[in-house]
Amino acid sequence: MKASYDVAVIGGGPAGLAAALAADGRGAKTLLIERGANLGGILKQCIHNGFGLVRFGESLTGPEYAHRFISQLRESGVETATLTFVSKIEKRPEGFELSLVNRDGVIKTECKSIVLACGCRERTSRQIGIHGRHSAGIFTAGTAQYYTNILGKMPTKRCVILGSGDIGLIMARRLKLEGAEVLGVYEAKPAASGLTRNVYQCLEDLDIPLYTRRTVTRVFGEGRVNAIEISEVDENMIPIHGTEERIRCDALILSVGLIPENELAESLGVPLDAHTRGPITDQNCMTMVDGVFCCGNALHVNDLVDYVSDSGEIAGRAAARWADDSEERFFAELRADGSLLYIVPRKLNINDLASPTIIYFRSRTDMEKTRLTVTLNGSEIFTKMYLRLRPPEMERLKLDLKSMNVKRGDIIGFSLSPVYSNERTRSEVRENSSDMEVLE
Numbered sequence: 512m513k514a515s516y517d518v519a520v521i522g523g524g525p526a527g528l529a530a531a532l533a534a535d536g537r538g539a540k541t542l543l544i545e546r547g548a549n550l551g552g553i554l555k556q557c558i559h560n561g562f563g564l565v566r567f568g569e570s571l572t573g574p575e576y577a578h579r580f581i582s583q584l585r586e587s588g589v590e591t592a593t594l595t596f597v598s599k600i601e602k603r604p605e606g607f608e609l610s611l612v613n614r615d616g617v618i619k620t621e622c623k624s625i626v627l628a629c630g631c632r633e634r635t636s637r638q639i640g641i642h643g644r645h646s647a648g649i650f651t652a653g654t655a656q657y658y659t660n661i662l663g664k665m666p667t668k669r670c671v672i673l674g675s676g677d678i679g680l681i682m683a684r685r686l687k688l689e690g691a692e693v694l695g696v697y698e699a700k701p702a703a704s705g706l707t708r709n710v711y712q713c714l715e716d717l718d719i720p721l722y723t724r725r726t727v728t729r730v731f732g733e734g735r736v737n738a739i740e741i742s743e744v745d746e747n748m749i750p751i752h753g754t755e756e757r758i759r760c761d762a763l764i765l766s767v768g769l770i771p772e773n774e775l776a777e778s779l780g781v782p783l784d785a786h787t788r789g790p791i792t793d794q795n796c797m798t799m800v801d802g803v804f805c806c807g808n809a810l811h812v813n814d815l816v817d818y819v820s821d822s823g824e825i826a827g828r829a830a831a832r833w834a835d836d837s838e839e840r841f842f843a844e845l846r847a848d849g850s851l852l853y854i855v856p857r858k859l860n861i862n863d864l865a866s867p868t869i870i871y872f873r874s875r876t877d878m879e880k881t882r883l884t885v886t887l888n889g890s891e892i893f894t895k896m897y898l899r900l901r902p903p904e905m906e907r908l909k910l911d912l913k914s915m916n917v918k919r920g921d922i923i924g925f926s927l928s929p930v931y932s933n934e935r936t937r938s939e940v941r942e943n944s945s946d947m948e949v950l951e
């Protein structure tokens with residue numbers, strides 16, 4: 512007979528750990544499935560500190576952060592299956608059937624609701640169209656990190672890093688501390704893509720140069736990389752002919768973007784958001800397919816693990832509730848204008864409005880002194896001012912939408928605009944509004 516669960520959580524990283532604990536906490540019979548040998552996800556290889564500042568008020572290493580959840584899991588009723596890969600999910604009248612592949616072969620199991628917490632994957636050189644031989648020596652930053660921190664092997668003696676995302680910045684520092692020559696971090700955009708704190712701590716503190724508006728156009732070397740070609744790019748990121756420069760190195764480390772791992776979601780017909788590349792969800796992290804939830808980096812790429820754990824908890828709790836008692840959902844829509852890169856969630860299930868609703872967003876460009884305006888069917892319901900917004904730094908907002916009398920089909924709009932010096936002063940803002948936040 513097949514085993515059957517209320518909730519199956521796929522992925523044993525921080526999102527999946529939080530989701531499984533939350534589902535178990537609500538009394539759901541829960542299975543946590545992880546393809547790797549150990550729980551912890553990407554945190555296992557992140558031996559630097561900086562994790563948990565929001566949740567625990569402490570700067571933990573990745574393994575220390577994961578351990579706090581893994582030790583709770585051992586005390587909980589969650590069943591865990593490691594070295595087990597979820598290869599297929601099929602919808603059944605009463606829930607879902609999962610095909611699990613492990614050393615015993617293919618096992619089928621059933622559950623009433625599913626939490627997808629599969630994390631994300633790194634873009635490769637093929638996906639960004641680098642020409643030339645694809646010989647040994649081209650690593651994604653996460654792979655270089657795995658070699659250095661888990662296997663204890665140096666992937667390079669002299670390297671160039673393409674892309675200034677957080678993993679690239681962190682690996683620039685790591686490789687330099689381990690004795691490699693890090694010739695520079697090259698970035699096609701006009702500014703770094705990673706968190707400001709990482710630019711200071713990983714590059715400036717270690718004298719590693721950041722070259723903006725440049726990209727790698729060719730890779731040279733038989734068998735192993737021995738040089739790369741760098742070109743300047745124009746405002747459309749197109750390489751400028753005549754600016755080519757050849758640099759001798761034995762490795763090219765890529766930190767050129769992360770994409771949510773969403774094959775399982777797609778196989779279930781879950782609609783994806785074109786901007787985040789993760790599923791469209793409601794405020795409880797339920798996708799547009801009833802009973803399928805998504806959280807963490809599988810939902811959208813997060814820069815802070817604390818928010819990953821938050822979304823895992825929301826998804827786990829709601830998945831347990833759904834397994835117990837499913838109710839039809841009715842949606843209002845959350846829409847961002849062109850000044851925002853994206854907003855999560857995109858739907859609000861008005862049948863299940865708790866207070867507050869947590870919203871994540873990123874600005875499209877660097878913005879100073881900016882006002883976020885939230886409207887309900889075109890009428891302003893909330894504003895907040897920000898001193899600075901940057902696309903790499905995700906913002907988290909708590910909104911009381913329950914008291915706003917939102918109805919099915921309503922549109923909740925989000926836009927960012929500059930604050931002009933002749934606008935109301937701080938004290939006027941404070942006096943005039945209870946739900947309005949002001950510049951610090």
Ligand SMILES: Cc1cc2nc3c(=O)[nH]c(=O)nc-3n(C[C@H](O)[C@H](O)[C@H](O)COP(=O)(O)OP(=O)(O)OC[C@H]3O[C@@H](n4cnc5c(N)ncnc54)[C@H](O)[C@@H]3O)c2cc1C
Pocket residue numbers: 521522523524525526527544545546547551552553554557560561562563595596597598628629630631653656677678681772806807808809813814815816817819
């Ligand atoms: C290099 C690096 C540095 C970082 N630095 C910081 C930092 O300083 N501070 C901070 O707060 N955050 C940092 N982060 C961000 C944070 O670590 C991530 O956002 C977080 O780990 C994502 O958690 P997750 O659970 O969504 O995904 P993951 O940690 O990637 O976990 C996903 C898990 O799902 C499993 N899985 C996937 N598909 C399947 C399947 N089909 N079947 C079974 N299992 C599956 C995978 O094996 C994996 O274990 C960093 C991230 C990276 C990569």
